Amino acid sequence: EDQVTQSPEALRLQEGESSSLNCSYTVSGLRGLFWYRQDPGKGPEFLFTLYSAGEEKEKERLKATLTKKESFLHITAPKPEDSATYLCAVQAPSSTLGRLYFGRGTQLTVWP
């Protein structure tokens, strides 16, 4: 059973067109939710960690938010260089050693 579901699978935006990516999770007692960016052929690059509902983190054009059931990655006025796959991962209560469960990612394409 998937613990992390990301939507949409793919998203195409015009430069400057703001949008949000969704990550829903089924684990209870979340120990942490993580957002990563992954460029083709490279390893994931850490973006944010969220721990509790209501928490928000920002970095440049990206803002991550967390509720009790899902997280959103908001992209404001995206640029072509924001094109990448965005991965969400959770650390479940049973993961005392830090094991992460990843979603399949949202492939974002921003065209000029």
Add this chain to the structure above:
Amino acid sequence: DTGVSQDPRHKITKRGQNVTFRCDPISEHNRLYWYRQTLGQGPEFLTYFQNEAQLEKSRLLSDRFSAERPKGSFSTLEIQRTEQGDSAMYLCASRGLEDEQFFGPGTRLTVL
């Protein structure tokens, strides 16, 4: 560059051959993880080391897979008698005192 490094970046092998990958974590990180990622999927956990001790292994890690971290620094992942289904990106991540895991660039394995 003080990030996580992996070697080789690409490996092409014939079915039945053995392969070994190396991961050098961030120097002050004592926790090290191996993940496997196939096309269109998020990374899947394989195994975890704290210093030189292997503390957790996934069911994905069959008897043909073995991992070591002999001195608590670099780690190796060996696959014996490779199969076509082993073709994937093998990712290493390290973690310090905080919860964030930092990934290396990965080793892309192709089994012919």
